[in-house]
Amino acid sequence: MAGTTTTFPVNxxxxxxxxxxxxxxxxxxxxxxxxxxxxxxxxxxxCDRLAAEGFTALAPDLYHGEIAEHDEMDKAGELxxxxxxxxxxxxxxxxxxxxxxxxxxxxxxxxxxxxxxxxMLTLMISALEGDRVAAAAPFYGAPLGDGGxxxxxxxxxxxxxxxxxDDFFPPDAIKALETELxxxxxxVTFTVYDTSGHGFTNEExxxxxxxxxxxxxxxxxxxxxxxxxx
Numbered sequence: 128m129a130g131t132t133t134t135f136p137v138n139x140x141x142x143x144x145x146x147x148x149x150x151x152x153x154x155x156x157x158x159x160x161x162x163x164x165x166x167x168x169x170x171x172x173x174c175d176r177l178a179a180e181g182f183t184a185l186a187p188d189l190y191h192g193e194i195a196e197h198d199e200m201d202k203a204g205e206l207x208x209x210x211x212x213x214x215x216x217x218x219x220x221x222x223x224x225x226x227x228x229x230x231x232x233x234x235x236x237x238x239x240x241x242x243x244x245x246x247m248l249t250l251m252i253s254a255l256e257g258d259r260v261a262a263a264a265p266f267y268g269a270p271l272g273d274g275g276x277x278x279x280x281x282x283x284x285x286x287x288x289x290x291x292x293d294d295f296f297p298p299d300a301i302k303a304l305e306t307e308l309x310x311x312x313x314x315v316t317f318t319v320y321d322t323s324g325h326g327f328t329n330e331e332x333x334x335x336x337x338x339x340x341x342x343x344x345x346x347x348x349x350x351x352x353x354x355x356x357x
Contacts, residue, residue: 132144133225137218138217144185144222145166145186146184154178154182154232155234155237155353156182156185156229156234157182158222159184159245160239160246160249161186161241162244164197166186166189166194169331173186182238183232183233185222185225189215216251219248220256223259223260237357238262238263238353239252243266243268246296262286262352263284264288266288267289267325268295271296272300278313286318287315288317288328289318291319291322292324298319304317320338323338330342
């Protein structure tokens with residue numbers, strides 16, 4: 128089913144997002160975090176697909192109305208690098224507040240799924256929000272090196288899906304992060320799809336890397352994660 132644009136309060140002002148609820152009217156809450164293109168129709172489609180599976184999905188507009196087209200990679204990179212981290216954190220936290228309080232959300236914790244930049248933010252906000260997040264599914268994006276959060280707050284079950292051919296988030300660094308988090312006692316599993324490239328689940332294929340087989344596997348695993356955790 129198609130969702131609607133909605134607004135929610137953030138620290139004395141308002142932010143917006145795209146909310147899609149299941150035909151039954153209620154479902155466990157899922158936060159959907161955008162790629163570097165912004166809150167584009169493809170991300171809204173992810174919300175609609177989750178709603179069709181019985182969830183209530185909300186994608187906050189982290190760029191506050193700005194988007195980049197697929198032939199505007201320089202603009203996408205600029206939007207991503209200029210996104211104020213504190214504002215993004217406030218928007219995501221407020222989106223969780225809004226989602227959990229919404230009549231169409233039946234869960235008292237949320238799941239989070241995000242792609243590329245949104246995959247990185249999935250892990251960061253999961254660590255910041257602690258037990259408000261039951262499950263997290265980052266796709267081909269993670270905070271690497273010195274850019275990571277305080278991982279002590281991470282309590283969610285994490286199942287990530289990453290590309291084996293990826294200069295943005297190299298698989299060796301991804302597996303090193305997995306080992307680090309597992310060593311801290313975190314319930315984290317990162318699957319690397321060896322022959323897939325960055326952005327492999329985006330059916331609009333902006334980078335030429337769409338992989339239907341890997342997408343089917345990763346999407347089924349993500350739905351199972353959310354169903355078993357929420």
